[in-house]
Amino acid sequence: MIDIGIAGLSVRHAGGDAALADVTLYIPAGQFCAVLGASGAGKSTLLRAVAGLVDADEGRILYDGRAPDRTLCRRIGLIPQDFALCGRASVAQNVMAVADIAPWRSFTGLYPLPERERVARLLAGLGLDEIHLARRADSLSGGQQQRVAIARALLHRPAVILADEPVASLDPATGEATLALLRNETLSLGASVLCSLHQPALARRFADRIIMLDAGRVVFDGTPAMLDSPVAPSRIQAVAR
């Protein structure tokens, strides 16, 4: 169980304008936290900064009160917005890339039985079949690639999951089923989740907490029920509807 602390995080674009401005958040271990906001609000930048893919201009990000090192990073599961799969590699190779297995097994494709079973269970849960294992990632549809990226992020039983619009390429029904699987997996793992979404309804249904960003600043931070509270500004209520 790992918590995430974000203190005074600021990230500026190359042009100098702020992508994130003084964002301070604490995500307790095991909490499913949805990040909402319009396009360009800073959701992806926040997730990329927390994942270490973007350098912060100011502020700190701590996991369990510590700066992330390789051991801590092994406990992170990342679902990038663009999936970041290796297109020419098979689905099996892409997912198994994060498995804790000996390098020779990774090179030969002789994966251990427990890992094979877990991959099969994850992919089946995400609506993919055995025939997809050998297919190249770039031969899959966008939605299928997204599900492969989710399976990859969950395979090594992470304690922190950073999901950047994990259901953006999926139809509503599949998106809901996928988010349900993500929710169940994270519950069983006790993982902390920071998940950006464009669908407020899904955020209301699956998240313990909703953070809303606007122009790189946190403008709302509370439970889904608080969104409907009369004290929430009408602008926020409109976005979250």
Next chain:
Amino acid sequence: MNVAVPWRFPAMLDARTLVALFGALLLLWYTGQRVEIGRMLTLSGEAVLAEAGLADRSQVADGLGTTLGQLVPVQLSSRREVSRIAGFDPARLPPFAHIETVETRVSELDPETLRRKDRIVRTAWLVEPFGYLFHVAAKMLETLEIALWGTVIAVLIGLPLALCGARNITPHPALRAGSRATSAFLRAVPELIAALFLVIAYGFGPIAGVLALGLHSAGFLGKFYADDVEDADARPQHALAAMGVGRLTIWRAAILPQVLPQHIACTLYTFDRNVRMGAVIGLVGAGGIGQELKGRFDMYEYGHVGTILIAIFLVILTLDLAASRARRAWR
């Protein structure tokens, strides 16, 4: 949507590009003077006009015509004096071979009578209609074997050089600098020069050829592989790195599948180049078809030279076709 003011599109030729183009032209003009490009064009033009019957003579056309004319007819058969073949058995001739007896009248001085005396000398020759063709094929095979092993050595050295020399996966920047410098050094020593030294060390034969080709092309593959690795899509690498995946696994899972087609294309080209260079390094005694070519050229046996050149051309053409099929299969 109405756009009130027309949008400004970026110019293809801006001032900086024009200055760079002008600089490049200036450089070509200056260096062209030094390497006599003008004279080359004049002589080549004269040759074309002479061949078209529009000019009387051309130094280039005469010289090339004489030499190329001597390459045909190409030599296919071989003739060996039977008395010089160790353990020759007339009952077991090679396929298609026959024995030809040539009678030669020899005029000698008789030591007893001190008078000239004519004598008939019969010489038996073993004639093989495709003997020289088979000999060239065997030498070509040796060149192919030298090129193959040169390429294997190049891959074995080039791959670790690339893994250390690619910015995105090198364990340390100093190792990257060292690896890039080693690749540059190996490329800087031409095969022919390397073969000269290696022939001194290992003696005449294929060992020097294999090492000369292997070391030189390792420099090329070390650079090409490293450049491919650096140019690979960084997104899957970054995603895996963010999840704490080790450098070797990132290379295996996120880089190698991307760069494999380029690696295969580079390796096939290196093999193709090694076959051609294998013919050249034979000139300094490093084995293969080159040694045969040099021998025949020095003895002005241009028919034999023609056979060798055609054999090299056919092998390169076949390799090119095979390589393009292999590249298509791995695309």
